[in-house]
Amino acid sequence: MSKRDIKNSICRPFCKFFREGEKEDMECRGAMVIERLMTGILKPEDLPKTGRDPSLREKRSRLIFEKVCRKCEFIKDGCDFQSTNPPDEAEPCGGYILISLLFEKKLLRSSDLKEAIIE
Numbered sequence: 067m068s069k070r071d072i073k074n075s076i077c078r079p080f081c082k083f084f085r086e087g088e089k090e091d092m093e094c095r096g097a098m099v100i101e102r103l104m105t106g107i108l109k110p111e112d113l114p115k116t117g118r119d120p121s122l123r124e125k126r127s128r129l130i131f132e133k134v135c136r137k138c139e140f141i142k143d144g145c146d147f148q149s150t151n152p153p154d155e156a157e158p159c160g161g162y163i164l165i166s167l168l169f170e171k172k173l174l175r176s177s178d179l180k181e182a183i184i185e
Contacts, residue, residue, distance in 0.1 A: 072097055079116045081160025083140075095138035096130075096161015102182040103174070112173050113164065129176055130165055133183050 076097045077084040093101075104110070126148070135141055135148050138159075146156035158166075168174035 072101055075110070075113055076100055076164055077160050079160070080163045082157055083159055092139060094140055094159045094161040095134050096159055096165050098161075099134055099179065099182045100161060100164055100168075103178065107178045107182070108168070108173065112168070114167055114171070127166060127169070129179065130162060133179055134165065135162065 072093055073084070077093065081094070100108070100113075131148055135145065138145070140159065141148065145159075146152050147158045147162070149156070165174065165179070
């Protein structure tokens with residue numbers, strides 16, 4: 067997947083933090099993991115076009131946090147969504163949202179995520 071494809075398939079439709087032209091070379095770790103999954107486990111047509119699930123606030127995934135978020139470049143600046151006491155308005159990044167949706171739709175298994183981890 068090219069950087070443009072990542073922006074169009076992951077960042078733009080799912081991430082409220084995405085700003086065109088800002089930190090253009092950076093992507094969240096979730097986007098990197100999805101990019102890696104696209105080399106064999108997922109196909110472009112598997113990716114939903116949009117989606118923000120408000121229930122994500124209640125069902126934070128320990129697996130996604132441990133395997134994806136903990137090593138994300140953006141967590142260094144502080145991730146309200148993954149903080150101990152997140153504010154009510156805290157939202158996850160686009161990579162987290164998309165990975166969660168793929169789990170929910172049974173297009174992704176925990177073993178797939180573990181295989182796609184970038185050390």
